[in-house]
Amino acid sequence: MPEQILKQYNLNKxxxxxxxxxxGLINHTWLIKDDSNDxxxxxxxxxxFKQPSAIAANINLVGKYLSAHHPYYxxxxxxxxxxxxxMVYIESEGYFRLFPFVKDSYTINVVSTPSQAFEAAQxxxxxxxxxxxxxxxxxxxxxxxxxxxxLRFRQFEEALEKGNRERxxxxxxxxxxxxxxxxxxxxxERIITNPAFKKRVTHHDTKISNVLFNKEDKGLCVIDxxxxxxxxxxxxxxxxxRTYLSPVSEEEKDFSKIEIRNEYYHAIKEGYLGExxxxxxxxxxxxxxxxxxxxxxxxxxxxxxxxLNNDIYYGAKYDKHNFMRANNQxxxxxQFIEKEEKLF
Ligand code: GN1
Ligand code: MG
Numbered sequence: 001m002p003e004q005i006l007k008q009y010n011l012n013k014x015x016x017x018x019x020x021x022x023x024g025l026i027n028h029t030w031l032i033k034d035d036s037n038d039x040x041x042x043x044x045x046x047x048x049f050k051q052p053s054a055i056a057a058n059i060n061l062v063g064k065y066l067s068a069h070h071p072y073y074x075x076x077x078x079x080x081x082x083x084x085x086x087m088v089y090i091e092s093e094g095y096f097r098l099f100p101f102v103k104d105s106y107t108i109n110v111v112s113t114p115s116q117a118f119e120a121a122q123x124x125x126x127x128x129x130x131x132x133x134x135x136x137x138x139x140x141x142x143x144x145x146x147x148x149x150x151l152r153f154r155q156f157e158e159a160l161e162k163g164n165r166e167r168x169x170x171x172x173x174x175x176x177x178x179x180x181x182x183x184x185x186x187x188x189e190r191i192i193t194n195p196a197f198k199k200r201v202t203h204h205d206t207k208i209s210n211v212l213f214n215k216e217d218k219g220l221c222v223i224d225x226x227x228x229x230x231x232x233x234x235x236x237x238x239x240x241x242r243t244y245l246s247p248v249s250e251e252e253k254d255f256s257k258i259e260i261r262n263e264y265y266h267a268i269k270e271g272y273l274g275e276x277x278x279x280x281x282x283x284x285x286x287x288x289x290x291x292x293x294x295x296x297x298x299x300x301x302x303x304x305x306x307x308l309n310n311d312i313y314y315g316a317k318y319d320k321h322n323f324m325r326a327n328n329q330x331x332x333x334x335q336f337i338e339k340e341e342k343l344f
Contacts, residue, residue: 001294002033003095004088004090005041005088005090005093005096006032006072006134008081008082008083008085008088009039009079009082009088009098010082011032011034011039011098013034015035016032016033017032017033018032018033018035018041019031019033020304021040021307022209023109023209023319024209024224024225025315026045026048027042027043027044027045028042028043028045029041029042029043029227030042031090031096031101033213037100037101038100038101039098039099039100039101039240040098040099040101041077041092041096041097041098041099041232042096042097042098042123043095043096043100043174044075044087044094044095044096044097044252045094046095046228046266048313049142049143049226049302050142051142052087052095053087054140054141054142054276055085055142055225055226056086056097057060057140058139058140058142058225058239058275059077059078059086059136059225061139061227062075062131062134062139062140062201062228063075065131065133065134065169066130066131066344067327068155069096069130069133070130070133073126074102074212074220074221074259075221076099076102076212076221076223077099078097078099079093079097079098079099079100088257090092094112094240096206099223102200102212102220104214104215105212105213105214105220106213107208107209107211107212107213107214107223108207108208108209108213109208110208110247110249110316110334111208111243111244111264112247114261114263114266114267115217115241116208116217116244117244117250117264117265117267117268117271118215118267118268118270118271119211119213119217119218119271120206120208120240120268120271121217121237121240121242121268121271121272122268122271122272122274123211123219123220123221123222123268124203124206124211124222124236124240124272125236125272125273125274125275125276126275127200127203127221127222128200128201128233128236128275128276128279129202129275129276129279129326130277130295131200131201132200132201134201135204136199136201136230137230139201139228139229139230140229140264141229141230142226142227142229143204143227143229146204146227146229146315147204147231147232147235147298148260149184149185149188149297149298149301150185150188151293152188152298152301152302152305153182153185153301155301155303155305156178156301156305156308157306159305159308159309160175160308161306162230163305163309163310164308164309164310166321167307167308167310167336168291170210171308171323171325171326174300174304174306174323174326174327175261175304177234177302177330177333177334178301178304178330179296181293181297181333181337184290184294185244185297187237187290187294191232191287194282194283196230196283196284197228197281197283197284198284199232199233199279200227200230200231200232200233200251200279201226201228201230202226202228202230202231202232202233202235202236203222203228203235203236204227204229204235204236204239205224205226205227206222206235206236206237206239206240206243207239207243208243208244210222210223210224211223211324214307229260229342232296233276233284233291234287234294235291235295236272236292237288237291237292238273238296239290239295240268240272240295241265241268241291241292241336242266242292242294242296242299242332243328245260245261245264245265245268245292245336246259246260246261246332246335247259247261247333248260248330250299250303250328250332251314251325251327252328253324255327255328255330255331258328258331258332259328260332260335260336260339262339262342262343265339265343266343273285273288273342284333289318289340289343292336293333293336295328296306296332296333296336300326300329300330300333301326301328302314303322303323303325303326303329304322304323304326306322306324307320307322307323
């Protein structure tokens with residue numbers, strides 16, 4: 001950790017301790033322990049987020065709106081540098097920002113009770129709802145086409161043409177499953193032309209580690225606002241379904257552990273709709289289950305496409321890592337779809 005960064009925050013003292021933190025795949029995160037305060041330091045992955053200043057601008061706008069209209073909402077803003085900047089840029093190192101570590105808050109990596117799922121869903125629903133009076137088109141698109149399923153599908157088809165031949169052969173089974181569920185893309189294409197589906201301020205990364213909990217295990221607020229952009233509710237509801245329903249994550253290699261926990265589905269739905277019920281149209285609410293299919297399918301597509309493209313996006317910690325992740329998500333998708341008639 002370069003001294004230079006901490007210096008910009010007046011934190012370059014001998015008593016400071018720095019620890020790697022979190023489990024994100026894209027940005028790098030550290031916990032900074034000071035005598036009295038703790039902080040979270042993050043390096044923005046500039047390869048992926050081409051315009052870090054757009055992230056800072058969005059956080060600023062949202063923060064201003066919330067403090068004017070919902071001053072009681074706990075909004076975790078970046079700490080300004082000694083010269084008043086939201087970010088530090090260091091040649092050959094990239095863009096960094098510092099957040100206060102909210103006292104007495106904690107995060108989790110796995111959802112192990114329905115109540116945690118409910119609390120998280122309530123927080124993500126609340127975030128969008130509190131911002132319903134804010135003009136979402138004012139937000140900059142930090143990742144163009146991030147959850148554009150048609151484009152993700154086209155990228156997959158391109159990988160089938162130009163990708164690693166051996167990997168394509170080896171992935172025949174997964175490729176077939178992806179083709180089999182192509183109707184998920186067709187539904188998406190109908191949705192985006194349907195005026196009953198609205199673009200709102202959407203978080204786009206609703207995994208459980210992006211929710212702060214308090215000591216009483218209640219949700220406090222959401223964090224990691226890099227992908228806050230205009231989007232559809234399916235992105236947020238869907239990624240919760242993708243990541244909270246099963247007791248094991250996309251990293252699990254023993255697929256027999258993948259399971260859909262019915263009561264978690266209801267907890268997510270109740271938590272989210274408890275906030276968003278009046279915001280969403282009937283057509284949107286009818287697509288709550290679809291939201292899960294949309295996000296699980298897209299994640300399977302993204303992992304498989306990356307595998308066929310030699311892991312250029314997600315990287316790989318072991319041989320066939322993205323292949324395993326894609327197959328994990330396809331098992332999850334199939335198990336989820338089996339519940340279609342039962343979960344409503
Ligand atoms: C990435 O970096 P992380 O873990 O927050 C990805 C998400 C994926 C997720 C899968 C910017 O998120 O879209 O769902 O990996 N973020 C980006 O684990 O691509
Ligand atoms: Mg993230």
